[in-house]
Amino acid sequence: MQLDHVFGALSDATRRAIVMRLCDGEASVGELAKPFEMALPSLMKHIRILESSGLVASEKTGRVRMCSLQTEALATVEVWLAAQREIWEQRLDRLEMYVEKLKKKEKSNARKRRSK
Amino acid sequence: MQLDHVFGALSDATRRAIVMRLCDGEASVGELAKPFEMALPSLMKHIRILESSGLVASEKTGRVRMCSLQTEALATVEVWLAAQREIWEQRLDRLEMYVEKLKKKEKSNARKRRSK
DNA sequence: ACTATAGTTAGCTTTATGGCTAACCAATCA
Protein backbone atom coordinates (compact mmCIF):
# COMPACT_ATOMS: atom_id res chain seq x y z
CA MET A 1 0.00 0.00 0.00
CA GLN A 2 0.94 3.62 -0.39
CA LEU A 3 0.91 4.40 3.33
CA ASP A 4 3.51 1.70 4.00
CA HIS A 5 5.99 3.49 1.81
CA VAL A 6 5.20 6.99 2.99
CA PHE A 7 5.51 6.07 6.65
CA GLY A 8 8.58 4.00 5.85
CA ALA A 9 10.18 6.90 4.03
CA LEU A 10 9.53 9.19 6.98
CA SER A 11 10.95 6.76 9.51
CA ASP A 12 14.50 7.88 8.76
CA ALA A 13 15.92 11.12 10.13
CA THR A 14 17.96 11.82 7.01
CA ARG A 15 14.91 11.52 4.83
CA ARG A 16 12.80 13.68 7.14
CA ALA A 17 15.54 16.29 6.97
CA ILE A 18 15.36 16.18 3.17
CA VAL A 19 11.61 16.56 3.29
CA MET A 20 11.97 19.50 5.66
CA ARG A 21 14.47 21.10 3.34
CA LEU A 22 12.16 20.65 0.38
CA CYS A 23 9.31 22.31 2.26
CA ASP A 24 11.36 25.46 1.68
CA GLY A 25 11.45 24.91 -2.07
CA GLU A 26 13.11 22.87 -4.79
CA ALA A 27 16.71 21.76 -4.52
CA SER A 28 19.26 19.84 -6.56
CA VAL A 29 20.72 16.55 -5.38
CA GLY A 30 23.99 18.33 -4.62
CA GLU A 31 22.28 20.98 -2.51
CA LEU A 32 20.37 18.33 -0.63
CA ALA A 33 23.57 16.40 0.01
CA LYS A 34 25.58 19.30 1.44
CA PRO A 35 24.29 19.23 5.04
CA PHE A 36 25.09 15.52 5.37
CA GLU A 37 28.37 13.74 5.88
CA MET A 38 27.10 10.84 3.86
CA ALA A 39 28.61 9.72 0.55
CA LEU A 40 26.58 10.80 -2.45
CA PRO A 41 25.40 7.34 -3.49
CA SER A 42 24.02 6.76 0.00
CA LEU A 43 22.12 10.00 -0.16
CA MET A 44 20.87 9.19 -3.63
CA LYS A 45 19.38 6.02 -2.21
CA HIS A 46 17.38 8.08 0.25
CA ILE A 47 16.16 10.30 -2.54
CA ARG A 48 15.10 7.23 -4.50
CA ILE A 49 13.17 5.97 -1.52
CA LEU A 50 11.49 9.33 -1.10
CA GLU A 51 10.59 9.28 -4.77
CA SER A 52 9.17 5.79 -4.76
CA SER A 53 7.08 6.72 -1.73
CA GLY A 54 5.65 9.61 -3.72
CA LEU A 55 6.90 12.20 -1.25
CA VAL A 56 9.38 13.69 -3.68
CA ALA A 57 9.51 14.17 -7.42
CA SER A 58 12.60 14.97 -9.45
CA GLU A 59 13.56 15.88 -12.95
CA LYS A 60 16.93 16.03 -14.58
CA THR A 61 17.82 18.89 -16.86
CA GLY A 62 21.34 19.00 -18.18
CA ARG A 63 23.41 17.33 -15.54
CA VAL A 64 21.53 18.54 -12.49
CA ARG A 65 18.50 16.84 -10.98
CA MET A 66 16.02 19.07 -9.22
CA CYS A 67 13.88 17.59 -6.45
CA SER A 68 10.60 18.91 -5.17
CA LEU A 69 8.14 17.98 -2.45
CA GLN A 70 4.91 16.23 -3.41
CA THR A 71 2.66 17.54 -0.70
CA GLU A 72 -0.22 15.19 -1.57
CA ALA A 73 1.72 12.28 -0.13
CA LEU A 74 2.12 14.07 3.18
CA ALA A 75 -1.56 14.89 3.03
CA THR A 76 -2.32 11.17 2.75
CA VAL A 77 -0.67 10.66 6.11
CA GLU A 78 -2.53 13.59 7.62
CA VAL A 79 -5.80 12.11 6.41
CA TRP A 80 -5.03 8.73 7.93
CA LEU A 81 -4.10 10.26 11.27
CA ALA A 82 -7.18 12.45 11.27
CA ALA A 83 -9.36 9.41 10.63
CA GLN A 84 -7.86 7.56 13.60
CA ARG A 85 -8.23 10.60 15.80
CA GLU A 86 -11.87 10.87 14.86
CA ILE A 87 -12.52 7.28 15.84
CA TRP A 88 -10.79 7.44 19.18
CA GLU A 89 -12.32 10.81 20.02
CA GLN A 90 -15.78 9.51 19.25
CA ARG A 91 -15.09 6.66 21.57
CA LEU A 92 -13.85 8.95 24.31
CA ASP A 93 -17.02 11.02 23.88
CA ARG A 94 -19.16 7.93 24.26
CA LEU A 95 -17.14 6.97 27.28
CA GLU A 96 -17.61 10.38 28.80
CA MET A 97 -21.34 10.26 28.18
CA TYR A 98 -21.41 6.87 29.82
CA VAL A 99 -19.56 8.15 32.85
CA GLU A 100 -21.95 11.10 33.10
CA LYS A 101 -24.84 8.70 33.03
CA LEU A 102 -23.29 6.65 35.81
CA LYS A 103 -22.76 9.77 37.89
CA LYS A 104 -26.43 10.79 37.54
CA LYS A 105 -27.59 7.30 38.45
CA GLU A 106 -25.32 7.39 41.48
CA LYS A 107 -26.82 10.73 42.55
CA SER A 108 -30.38 9.50 42.22
CA ASN A 109 -29.48 6.36 44.13
CA ALA A 110 -28.01 8.53 46.85
CA ARG A 111 -31.31 10.48 47.03
CA LYS A 112 -33.21 7.23 47.28
CA ARG A 113 -30.96 6.03 50.04
CA ARG A 114 -31.39 9.26 52.01
CA SER A 115 -35.16 9.17 51.66
CA LYS A 116 -35.36 5.63 52.94
CA MET B 1 14.79 9.87 17.89
CA GLN B 2 11.20 9.21 18.83
CA LEU B 3 9.77 10.05 15.40
CA ASP B 4 11.93 7.40 13.75
CA HIS B 5 10.26 4.70 15.77
CA VAL B 6 6.73 6.04 15.50
CA PHE B 7 6.93 6.39 11.72
CA GLY B 8 8.68 3.04 11.52
CA ALA B 9 5.98 1.38 13.56
CA LEU B 10 3.28 2.83 11.33
CA SER B 11 5.00 1.73 8.13
CA ASP B 12 3.58 -1.77 8.44
CA ALA B 13 0.00 -2.58 7.52
CA THR B 14 -0.40 -5.14 10.30
CA ARG B 15 0.67 -2.62 12.89
CA ARG B 16 -1.55 0.09 11.47
CA ALA B 17 -4.44 -2.34 11.67
CA ILE B 18 -3.62 -2.96 15.32
CA VAL B 19 -3.52 0.76 15.98
CA MET B 20 -6.86 1.16 14.22
CA ARG B 21 -8.35 -1.59 16.32
CA LEU B 22 -7.06 0.03 19.51
CA CYS B 23 -8.65 3.33 18.54
CA ASP B 24 -11.87 1.53 19.35
CA GLY B 25 -10.69 0.63 22.85
CA GLU B 26 -8.42 -1.73 24.75
CA ALA B 27 -7.86 -5.29 23.62
CA SER B 28 -5.95 -8.35 24.71
CA VAL B 29 -3.15 -9.85 22.65
CA GLY B 30 -5.46 -12.70 21.67
CA GLU B 31 -8.20 -10.37 20.49
CA LEU B 32 -5.69 -8.39 18.51
CA ALA B 33 -4.35 -11.55 16.92
CA LYS B 34 -7.70 -12.96 15.76
CA PRO B 35 -8.09 -11.00 12.51
CA PHE B 36 -4.64 -12.06 11.29
CA GLU B 37 -3.44 -15.32 9.86
CA MET B 38 -0.07 -14.76 11.46
CA ALA B 39 1.42 -16.99 14.13
CA LEU B 40 1.16 -15.53 17.62
CA PRO B 41 4.88 -14.91 18.15
CA SER B 42 5.00 -12.91 14.93
CA LEU B 43 2.11 -10.79 16.07
CA MET B 44 3.68 -10.34 19.47
CA LYS B 45 6.72 -8.91 17.75
CA HIS B 46 4.54 -6.28 16.16
CA ILE B 47 3.03 -5.45 19.51
CA ARG B 48 6.51 -5.10 20.99
CA ILE B 49 7.47 -2.73 18.21
CA LEU B 50 4.33 -0.69 18.78
CA GLU B 51 5.16 -0.56 22.47
CA SER B 52 8.74 0.50 22.01
CA SER B 53 7.57 3.23 19.65
CA GLY B 54 5.31 4.51 22.39
CA LEU B 55 2.16 4.03 20.31
CA VAL B 56 0.82 1.26 22.50
CA ALA B 57 1.02 0.42 26.19
CA SER B 58 0.19 -2.91 27.72
CA GLU B 59 -0.18 -4.48 31.10
CA LYS B 60 -0.48 -8.08 32.08
CA THR B 61 -2.96 -9.14 34.71
CA GLY B 62 -3.30 -12.81 35.36
CA ARG B 63 -2.49 -14.46 32.10
CA VAL B 64 -3.91 -11.87 29.73
CA ARG B 65 -2.12 -8.79 28.50
CA MET B 66 -4.30 -5.81 27.70
CA CYS B 67 -3.08 -3.31 25.13
CA SER B 68 -4.16 0.28 24.78
CA LEU B 69 -3.41 3.12 22.41
CA GLN B 70 -1.13 5.92 23.57
CA THR B 71 -2.58 8.78 21.63
CA GLU B 72 0.23 11.18 22.50
CA ALA B 73 2.57 9.30 20.19
CA LEU B 74 0.18 9.75 17.29
CA ALA B 75 -0.12 13.39 18.27
CA THR B 76 3.66 13.72 17.92
CA VAL B 77 3.34 12.74 14.29
CA GLU B 78 0.46 15.12 13.74
CA VAL B 79 2.53 17.92 15.20
CA TRP B 80 5.47 17.17 12.92
CA LEU B 81 3.26 17.08 9.85
CA ALA B 82 1.52 20.28 10.84
CA ALA B 83 4.89 21.98 11.24
CA GLN B 84 5.96 20.95 7.75
CA ARG B 85 2.65 22.03 6.30
CA GLU B 86 3.05 25.43 7.92
CA ILE B 87 6.46 25.91 6.37
CA TRP B 88 5.46 24.93 2.87
CA GLU B 89 2.24 26.92 3.02
CA GLN B 90 4.10 29.99 4.14
CA ARG B 91 6.39 29.52 1.20
CA LEU B 92 3.49 29.12 -1.20
CA ASP B 93 1.97 32.30 0.22
CA ARG B 94 5.19 34.17 -0.36
CA LEU B 95 5.31 32.75 -3.86
CA GLU B 96 1.77 33.85 -4.52
CA MET B 97 2.51 37.34 -3.24
CA TYR B 98 5.52 37.43 -5.51
CA VAL B 99 3.46 36.41 -8.50
CA GLU B 100 0.88 39.05 -7.65
CA LYS B 101 3.63 41.62 -7.53
CA LEU B 102 4.89 40.50 -10.92
CA LYS B 103 1.39 40.76 -12.35
CA LYS B 104 0.98 44.33 -11.11
CA LYS B 105 4.35 45.30 -12.46
CA GLU B 106 3.36 43.79 -15.78
CA LYS B 107 0.14 45.80 -15.80
CA SER B 108 1.90 49.07 -15.06
CA ASN B 109 4.45 48.28 -17.73
CA ALA B 110 1.58 47.68 -20.14
CA ARG B 111 0.15 51.09 -19.22
CA LYS B 112 3.53 52.67 -19.82
CA ARG B 113 3.82 50.94 -23.16
CA ARG B 114 0.35 52.10 -24.20
CA SER B 115 1.08 55.68 -23.15
CA LYS B 116 4.28 55.77 -25.13
C1' DA C 1 -4.35 -32.55 40.29
C1' DC C 2 -5.15 -32.10 35.18
C1' DT C 3 -6.15 -29.73 31.20
C1' DA C 4 -6.80 -26.06 28.52
C1' DT C 5 -5.80 -21.16 27.65
C1' DA C 6 -2.86 -17.07 26.88
C1' DG C 7 1.42 -15.61 26.22
C1' DT C 8 6.41 -16.03 25.91
C1' DT C 9 11.23 -17.54 24.59
C1' DA C 10 14.53 -19.28 21.59
C1' DG C 11 16.33 -19.99 17.38
C1' DC C 12 16.04 -20.27 12.43
C1' DT C 13 15.35 -18.23 7.44
C1' DT C 14 14.80 -14.71 3.99
C1' DT C 15 14.74 -10.30 2.53
C1' DA C 16 15.31 -5.26 3.15
C1' DT C 17 17.91 -1.20 4.86
C1' DG C 18 21.68 1.93 5.33
C1' DG C 19 26.11 2.65 4.67
C1' DC C 20 30.56 2.40 1.98
C1' DT C 21 34.11 2.53 -2.30
C1' DA C 22 35.43 2.51 -6.90
C1' DA C 23 34.57 3.17 -11.38
C1' DC C 24 31.72 5.31 -14.81
C1' DC C 25 28.80 8.66 -17.84
C1' DA C 26 27.53 13.13 -19.49
C1' DA C 27 27.21 18.11 -19.45
C1' DT C 28 29.81 22.44 -18.80
C1' DC C 29 33.68 25.41 -18.68
C1' DA C 30 38.39 27.00 -19.98
Place this chain on the structure above:
DNA sequence: TGATTGGTTAGCCATAAAGCTAACTATAGT
Protein backbone atom coordinates in the same frame (compact mmCIF):
# COMPACT_ATOMS: atom_id res chain seq x y z
C1' DT D 1 39.56 19.14 -26.52
C1' DG D 2 40.50 18.33 -21.88
C1' DA D 3 39.34 18.97 -17.09
C1' DT D 4 35.71 19.61 -13.77
C1' DT D 5 31.38 19.09 -11.99
C1' DG D 6 27.11 16.54 -10.88
C1' DG D 7 25.20 12.53 -10.73
C1' DT D 8 24.84 7.35 -11.49
C1' DT D 9 25.93 2.19 -11.39
C1' DA D 10 27.66 -1.75 -9.45
C1' DG D 11 28.91 -4.39 -5.86
C1' DC D 12 30.18 -5.15 -1.13
C1' DC D 13 29.11 -5.43 4.05
C1' DA D 14 26.65 -5.36 8.56
C1' DT D 15 22.57 -5.14 10.78
C1' DA D 16 17.61 -5.19 11.33
C1' DA D 17 12.87 -6.71 9.97
C1' DA D 18 9.24 -10.02 9.29
C1' DG D 19 7.97 -14.33 9.25
C1' DC D 20 8.07 -19.26 10.89
C1' DT D 21 8.15 -23.62 14.34
C1' DA D 22 8.84 -25.84 18.55
C1' DA D 23 9.10 -25.87 23.19
C1' DC D 24 8.13 -23.60 27.54
C1' DT D 25 5.67 -20.94 31.60
C1' DA D 26 2.05 -19.57 34.17
C1' DT D 27 -2.81 -18.84 35.22
C1' DA D 28 -7.69 -20.48 35.15
C1' DG D 29 -11.24 -23.73 34.90
C1' DT D 30 -13.11 -28.57 36.16
